[in-house]
Amino acid sequence: MSSPATVSRPDARTVLVTRRFDAPPAKVWRAFTEPAIVSRWMLGPPGWTMPVCEMDVRVGGTFRWRWQNTETGVEFGFHGTYLEVDPNRLLRNSEVFDPGTMGGTMGGEAQIAVTLTQVPDGTDVSTRITYATGEDCEAAVSTGMTDGMEISYQGLDRVLAA
Amino acid sequence: MSALDRRFAALADPTRRAILARLGQGEATVQALATLAPISQPAMSRHLKVLEAAGLIEARIDGTARPRRLRPEALDELTGWMTALRDAFEQNYARLDALLGDLPSDPAETRPAETRP
Numbered sequence: 001m002s003s004p005a006t007v008s009r010p011d012a013r014t015v016l017v018t019r020r021f022d023a024p025p026a027k028v029w030r031a032f033t034e035p036a037i038v039s040r041w042m043l044g045p046p047g048w049t050m051p052v053c054e055m056d057v058r059v060g061g062t063f064r065w066r067w068q069n070t071e072t073g074v075e076f077g078f079h080g081t082y083l084e085v086d087p088n089r090l091l092r093n094s095e096v097f098d099p100g101t102m103g104g105t106m107g108g109e110a111q112i113a114v115t116l117t118q119v120p121d122g123t124d125v126s127t128r129i130t131y132a133t134g135e136d137c138e139a140a141v142s143t144g145m146t147d148g149m150e151i152s153y154q155g156l157d158r159v160l161a162a
Numbered sequence: 163m164s165a166l167d168r169r170f171a172a173l174a175d176p177t178r179r180a181i182l183a184r185l186g187q188g189e190a191t192v193q194a195l196a197t198l199a200p201i202s203q204p205a206m207s208r209h210l211k212v213l214e215a216a217g218l219i220e221a222r223i224d225g226t227a228r229p230r231r232l233r234p235e236a237l238d239e240l241t242g243w244m245t246a247l248r249d250a251f252e253q254n255y256a257r258l259d260a261l262l263g264d265l266p267s268d269p270a271e272t273r274p275a276e277t278r279p
Contacts, residue, residue: 004248005248006248007247007248015247021258023263023265031261040257044250044253045253135171
């Protein structure tokens with residue numbers, strides 16, 4: 001059975017999120033790499049939709065995610081390039097925060113590495129977010145803490161999570 | 163910079179983290195803190211100023227001494243951020259749990275059931 005995600009900051013410019021899923025790596029991989037599936041769960045808090053979810057999952061391919069608040073119309077997103085694609089094991093990509101009409105900053109470009117590890121009762125997913133500098137990490141963290149937090153970080157997280 | 167920015171920035175320095183770790187065991191005089199790192203008195207004063215401006219520590223007035231101590235509520239806010247981030251992830255992951263239950267295994271992947279005990 002899954003237990004809640006754990007979040008840690010192994011060093012000044014890294015955020016690490018881990019979580020176990022009750023499904024084999026092949027299934028989890030699909031859920032993280034097929035846009036039609038990603039857009040069904042990477043939605044963040046209630047009230048947000050994901051009108052744009054484009055993912056060309058191959059090395060050098062790009063992705064573009066955008067969320068919109070159904071009440072206020074506020075939008076933000078992430079985009080980036082896939083750097084490493086090892087099916088059922090590892091997805092690594094660059095990621096840039098697009099503040100859209102929401103505002104805030106996430107620092108500069110970040111690198112996201114999602115690692116899948118098969119365990120007896122499922123799959124461990126670790127999402128490592130590495131910023132170029134500790135300052136960028138602070139910027140991302142503080143954007144997260146203001147009212148954009150739930151949203152932007154979820155975006156990031158899921159994404160990462162994704 | 164927001165208060166939280168200042169807090170995380172204050173934590174980004176190893177000497178300041180050492181000061182906080184020491185103060186986590188109880189209040190300490192500036193002289194006692196000076197033994198934590200081979201730095202000058204002015205440098206130590208600057209570190210303490212950064213930590214005070216970030217709201218992480220405070221000075222208590224004790225006669226002519228000004229022992230420093232932690233402000234626990236400030237650290238609560240920092241761990242609060244971690245909790246908020248975890249909750250944010252968890253909302254998505256809970257949805258993903260439900261979805262994985264319904265998701266057919268990849269057609270190419272015909273042996274997932276056998277790989278599990």
